Amino acid sequence: MVFWKSLFNTSDTASTSKTTVEGDPIEGTAANRANNGSRIFFSTERELDLYELEELCDAVGWSRRPLRKVKKALQFSFLVVSMWEERGAKRRIIGFARATSDHAFNATIWDVVVHPDFQSKGLGKAMMKYMIKKLRSEDISNITLFADPHVVNFYGGLGFLADPEGIKGMFWYPE
C-alpha cells in the first residue's frame, strides 16, 4: 500500500501550468508491476495532443475517427481523464476516458482505453476510480456507461450493475 502511495503521488503537480496532475492511491498489488522507475499520474486536462491520443486508440485496435470530431467531443465532454507514464522528462499517454453529462444528474462514460503494455496491472481500475471520484465530487448522482461484453465484469468490480431493475441500454439504428 505504501508502494501505491508513492506510485500515485497525490501531492505532485505538473511542470506546465496548464496540466492538472492528480493521483489516487488505490488497492491492488498486481499494479506494483507498473513501478519500474516510472511514475503514473492522472490528468483532467482536455487540451490533449490528438495524434498521441489517436496512437493510443490505434494500439487497442479502435477505428480511426475524424480528428475534427474528436476535438469537438473532448471540448464538449463534461470530464476528460488521461493517464500518463512519466520517465524523467518524458511523458507518454497510457490511458484515457471521458464522460458526457448534464452537469446535474447524469453522466455517461465513453471511450475507456488503457494501452496494452499497461493492461492487467490495475491501472484501468485506478483510472476509473479516479473518474468516479471526480464525477461524485461534482454532485453527479447517476453514473452510467455502455459496456462491451468482455468488460462487463471489469465494471462490475468497480460497482457498476448491468440492467439494474430491468433497465435496458438501447442504441438507435437507422431503419
Added chain:
Amino acid sequence: MVFWKSLFNTSDTASTSKTTVEGDPIEGTAANRANNGSRIFFSTERELDLYELEELCDAVGWSRRPLRKVKKALQFSFLVVSMWEERGAKRRIIGFARATSDHAFNATIWDVVVHPDFQSKGLGKAMMKYMIKKLRSEDISNITLFADPHVVNFYGGLGFLADPEGIKGMFWYPE
C-alpha cells in the same frame, strides 16, 4: 395522413420570438384522437417554466427534483424537446425529453415524459421521432438511452435495439 399534416403543422411559427416551433407529420391513425380543436407542436426552447415542467413530471409520478438542478440540467443538455397543446391563446406542456451529448459522436436521451391525458395517441412516438431527427441533423451517429422494462417495446418500435452485440447498460452504485 392529411389529418396529421394539419395537426403537426410544419410551417407554423410561434407567437413569441424566443420559442422555436416545429412539427413533424407522423404516421399512426390512433393519434387522430388528439385533434379536438387543439394544435400540438414541438419546441426546442430550453428556457421552460420549471413549475410547469414539474407539474408534468408530477402527473406521471416522478420524484421531485431540486429546481436548481433541473435548471442546470436543461442548460447543459445538448437538446431539450418539449411538446405543447395549444387551444386558442392557451398553451400547455404535454411532453418533454432531453439529451446529453459530446456534440460529436454520442447522445443519450433522458427524462422522456408524456402527460397521461395525451398517452396512447402516438404523440410520444412523434416526439421521439422529432428528437431523433434533430440529433441526426446535428451529425450525432450514436443515439442511446436507458429504458425502463415497460418502455423497451416502445423504443424498439422507434428503431432502438436493446443490448446490441451484447453491450450492457450499466449504472454505478456507491459501495
